[in-house]
């Protein structure tokens with residue numbers, strides 16, 4: 001199956017690594033898309049319209065014209081990359097790719113979430129300069 005002819009819209013926040021991962025895969029594959037900027041910091045993932053698309057209230061979400069919405073950056077990337085050179089044909093090489101994807105979600109994402117929490121807490125308690133640094 002090719003995604004070349006299925007129009008898609010990426011709902012993402014351009015300061016989010018998870019969203020940029022999806023964008024970079026689409027760009028690398030030359031897949032056309034519309035980008036809709038959704039600010040996490042402004043709470044735009046919590047509107048009724050957005051929650052109808054992804055009840056988890058998170059970006060990225062890709063809305064496929066034929067199939068509907070798909071969330072989770074790694075699920076989206078794997079879907080976009082099917083039948084392309086980004087996914088190895090060899091089963092073990094493919095498993096090594098999954099190894100990295102699972103590791104990234106478990107460790108890198110959790111680390112970045114903690115940093116985001118620290119950032120939001122710093123702004124909330126009014127740490128001098130926090131807003132200027134983080135926003």
Ligand SMILES: N[C@@H](CCC(=O)N[C@@H](CS)C(=O)NCC(=O)O)C(=O)O
Pocket residue numbers: 013016017018019040045057058059060071072073074105109
């Ligand atoms: N495991 C998800 C994580 C998605 C995620 O944490 N998205 C963040 C931005 S990086 C978000 O939308 N946060 C808003 C919220 O949780 O309220 C993925 O890889 O897509």
